[in-house]
Amino acid sequence: xxxxxxxxxxxxxxxxxxxxxxxxxxxxxxxxxxxxxxxxxxxxxxxxxxxxxxxxxxxxxxxxxxxxxxxxxxxxxxxxxxxxxxxxxxxxxxxxxxxxxxxxxxxxxxxxxx
Amino acid sequence: xxxxxxxxxxxxxxxxxxxxxxxxxxxxxxxxxxxxxxxxxxxxxxxxxxxxxxxxxxxxxxxxxxxxxxxxxxxxxxxxxxxxxxxxxxxxxxxxxxxxxxxxxxxxxxxx
Numbered sequence: 001x002x003x004x005x006x007x008x009x010x011x012x013x014x015x016x017x018x019x020x021x022x023x024x025x026x027x028x029x030x031x032x033x034x035x036x037x038x039x040x041x042x043x044x045x046x047x048x049x050x051x052x053x054x055x056x057x058x059x060x061x062x063x064x065x066x067x068x069x070x071x072x073x074x075x076x077x078x079x080x081x082x083x084x085x086x087x088x089x090x091x092x093x094x095x096x097x098x099x100x101x102x103x104x105x106x107x108x109x110x111x112x113x114x
Numbered sequence: 115x116x117x118x119x120x121x122x123x124x125x126x127x128x129x130x131x132x133x134x135x136x137x138x139x140x141x142x143x144x145x146x147x148x149x150x151x152x153x154x155x156x157x158x159x160x161x162x163x164x165x166x167x168x169x170x171x172x173x174x175x176x177x178x179x180x181x182x183x184x185x186x187x188x189x190x191x192x193x194x195x196x197x198x199x200x201x202x203x204x205x206x207x208x209x210x211x212x213x214x215x216x217x218x219x220x221x222x223x224x225x226x
Contacts, residue, residue: 004156034214043118043204043217044157089156100208102147102215104156 002027004092004105012111017080021108023073023090031093031100035064035075038087038107047075047088080112116140120205120218127195127225135190135221137205144210146188147172148180150201151220157204163188195225 004025013019025033032051036044048057048064050073056065061078077084087107093100118139127133137146144165149157159172161180169180177199179191188207192199202222206215 009154041220043206043219045217046214049214102157102159104158106154106156
């Protein structure tokens, strides 16, 4: 069964600190992995997307890594800001019936405190 | 460029009532999706469409119907609302290359 598991479920950090969110997946056949940011009351917005051959990708203070062998990904946030408070969702795509089926993790809820 | 627009944003229904959620996208995307998001769970696919006039069932289709009469619109209908359908509903669209899904702002539905 295709599954995406994220940890921790929630996290509180102080402004300016770094943090790392984890994503483990069992999805086949793997197409790509994306991290989305979802602010409260809003729809998810894409942060990064990585294919099988990519190990790391950055988007400003966000850096995502992918280990296709262990089927693990992480999202590292550097020098956190209050605006980083949101849910971060790991989404893995599987090729199914000619289109990319999206399998969503439950998300990590991050709270950045001053 | 509005992207993906959902209407309404909020709705309260009584058990047994019906309603239609509207999703509109202006990016000329082929693929459109309806998801529901419940606390502690990932987004779950209800129905999707790979083109105008075509629809298919997703992971949790029971109690819902959809229509894609125009490429830019994807409608989600609740035939007879039940409290278990209380959720936040998201519409999304993506290009035929399916490299990124763009989401609407969500519709918070409460069934009492």
